[in-house]
Amino acid sequence: EATAFEFKTGLATFSNGIAFQSATTGSGTGTGYTLGNYEIGKWTGAFTAGSGTITIDSSNNEATYIRVGDLVHVEGRFSVSAISSPSGTLGITGLPFTGVADSVVNGETISVGACYFENAASAVTSPIIFGPNGTNSSLEVRESGTTGAGNAPANKVDTGTVILFSISYRCA
Numbered sequence: 001e002a003t004a005f006e007f008k009t010g011l012a013t014f015s016n017g018i019a020f021q022s023a024t025t026g027s028g029t030g031t032g033y034t035l036g037n038y039e040i041g042k043w044t045g046a047f048t049a050g051s052g053t054i055t056i057d058s059s060n061n062e063a064t065y066i067r068v069g070d071l072v073h074v075e076g077r078f079s080v081s082a083i084s085s086p087s088g089t090l091g092i093t094g095l096p097f098t099g100v101a102d103s104v105v106n107g108e109t110i111s112v113g114a115c116y117f118e119n120a121a122s123a124v125t126s127p128i129i130f131g132p133n134g135t136n137s138s139l140e141v142r143e144s145g146t147t148g149a150g151n152a153p154a155n156k157v158d159t160g161t162v163i164l165f166s167i168s169y170r171c172a
Contacts, residue, residue, distance in 0.1 A: 039067040043096040045078055048138070049154040050088015057081035065096050067171070072097050074139075075166040086154040090141040092129075092163075097171035099132025113167025115141055121158035125151075131169035139167065 042062050047054035056078045063076025074095060099111070111131025117124040126144035141163070143151040157163075 037067050037069055039065075041065055041096065043074070043094055045076060045092050045094040047078070047080070047157070048089070048091035048093055049086035049157075050090075050152060052086035052154070053082075053084045054080055054086045054090070054154065054157050055082040067097065070100070070170050070172070071168060072171050073166075073168040075164075077162060077164045080157055080159055080161045080163075083157060083159055086157055087152075088154050089152045090154040090157065092139040092141065092165070093137065095132060095137040095139065098137040100170050100172050111167060111169035113139075113165060116164045117153075117156070118162040118164075119158065119160045120153075120156045121161070122156050124153050124156050127153065129165050129167050131167055139165070141165075 042064055044061055045056065045063050046061070047056055057080065060077065060079040063074055063078070065072055065074045067073075072095075078092070113129045113131065115127040115129040117127055124143055128142055128144055130140045130142065132138060141153060143153050145151055
């Protein structure tokens with residue numbers, strides 16, 4: 001379902017945002033939309049692992065976000081200061097907004113972003129990052145796989161590993 005907007009006679013400003021008229025053409029459907037949120041800020045992240053711990057360097061644990069309406073874009077560069085036998089899933093918590101259930105299709109999240117590892121303990125094959133699944137405010141880092149959801153790379157994180165990421169997701 002696509003929604004397009006065009007400016008006809010200008011913008012109508014209301015106390016709760018800027019109202020747009022629908023300008024859907026073609027086979028899509030759309031409705032008007034009120035842009036009620038625009039925000040730029042920083043958030044503090046943390047890593048989670050299926051087991052063990054991964055500690056982000058406190059001088060490099062801040063990421064940025066931009067929220068426009070219900071769309072949030074986050075990006076960051078976190079460096080690891082300590083580990084204790086991490087394995088299994090690798091998550092990033094502390095997102096500024098919780099994802100919405102509409103970001104899930106057939107039980108799987110549809111927000112996928114870019115991720116890059118520097119100084120990992122071993123090679124990380126085609127890392128990707130999944131957005132929040134509608135019930136939490138965390139991201140999940142995976143290696144691309146030929147079957148299923150790929151591999152959980154927490155065991156490849158080491159002291160000194162740097163993880164860069166960028167993803168957009170929908171929020172309430």
